[in-house]
Amino acid sequence: MHKLLIAIQAVILISTTACRNRGETEEEAANTVTPVTVTHVSFKPMKSVTDLPAVSAFLKRSILRATAAGYLQKVEVTQGDDVSAGQLLFGLRTRESLALENLKNADSTLTFKGLISIRAPEAGVITSVKYQSGDFVQEGDELATIADRKSLVFILEVPVEMDSFIAANRHCTIELPDSKILDGTISGRMPEMSLETQTIKYMVKVSSTAGIPENLIANIPLVKSFHPGAQVLPIKAVLSNETESEFWVMKLVNDSVAVKTGIQKGIENEEEVEVTSPRFLPEDRIILTGNYGLTDTAHVSLPAGVE
Numbered sequence: 001m002h003k004l005l006i007a008i009q010a011v012i013l014i015s016t017t018a019c020r021n022r023g024e025t026e027e028e029a030a031n032t033v034t035p036v037t038v039t040h041v042s043f044k045p046m047k048s049v050t051d052l053p054a055v056s057a058f059l060k061r062s063i064l065r066a067t068a069a070g071y072l073q074k075v076e077v078t079q080g081d082d083v084s085a086g087q088l089l090f091g092l093r094t095r096e097s098l099a100l101e102n103l104k105n106a107d108s109t110l111t112f113k114g115l116i117s118i119r120a121p122e123a124g125v126i127t128s129v130k131y132q133s134g135d136f137v138q139e140g141d142e143l144a145t146i147a148d149r150k151s152l153v154f155i156l157e158v159p160v161e162m163d164s165f166i167a168a169n170r171h172c173t174i175e176l177p178d179s180k181i182l183d184g185t186i187s188g189r190m191p192e193m194s195l196e197t198q199t200i201k202y203m204v205k206v207s208s209t210a211g212i213p214e215n216l217i218a219n220i221p222l223v224k225s226f227h228p229g230a231q232v233l234p235i236k237a238v239l240s241n242e243t244e245s246e247f248w249v250m251k252l253v254n255d256s257v258a259v260k261t262g263i264q265k266g267i268e269n270e271e272e273v274e275v276t277s278p279r280f281l282p283e284d285r286i287i288l289t290g291n292y293g294l295t296d297t298a299h300v301s302l303p304a305g306v307e
Contacts, residue, residue, distance in 0.1 A: 155201055
């Protein structure tokens with residue numbers, strides 16, 4: 001009986017101690033004050049942008065061909081050279097002239113030299129040279145290819161689901177790998193799609209083609225949506241649950257208490273986020289730092305001198 005009494009007293013003592021400790025913990029939590037900094041909403045233009053790759057290509061080319069069979073005695077160009085209309089590119093000596101070479105000393109009337117000059121039909125850049133000096137070519141063989149620099153465009157491949165954004169992005173910017181920015185115009189839709197990627201091809205004319213090689217990969221940002229007067233907060237001020245299905249901010253109701261306020265997000269980037277709902281006042285104070293882990297109603301402290 002004595003042992004039973006001692007056990008009952010021990011249980012009562014443990015329960016009392018636990019209740020007291022729990023009460024003290026809850027009271028301490030209620031009295032915890034978190035130092036924070038605050039920010040305010042701003043109103044500015046916000047846009048949602050998707051970056052798409054585009055590849056440079058020449059639309060107009062001229063193929064330079066041998067006009068007779070023979071040996072190339074002159075090759076005046078190499079790949080990458082800029083040429084003007086009428087410029088001498090190749091010197092060709094025909095087979096017939098070589099066959100008569102040994103007979104000219106015996107018969108002075110044989111003055112046929114068989115030298116043919118092959119010139120550029122128009123100005124452009126040499127994109128390929130097929131033969132070198134001394135090579136034998138047949139009539140009609142391709143000697144070189146000349147691309148018209150003015151015909152250079154960027155081929156933009158747009159996913160089908162984004163085709164509706166093209167109308168609002170006719171005037172665009174082209175970002176080159178060296179960070180140079182060019183003005184571009186989406187000028188036409190090509191009559192084919194990529195079978196593998198199911199993308200629609202558009203031609204983008206560029207403001208300046210100087211120095212741009214073929215097959216250069218550039219970036220073209222397409223604006224999906226634009227809000228000229230968006231209500232904006234720094235992205236650090238916005239909190240979310242683990243599944244990012246709910247978003248909120250901690251708003252100060254006075255100098256020492258902040259409450260959880262649910263929000264709806266709009267456009268966002270790496271630094272800022274648009275808040276579409278609710279509408280805050282310019283003087284409302286939103287916690288910027290120190291907000292992580294705060295309860296629905298939290299006691300906070302502001303830096304000295306901040307109101």
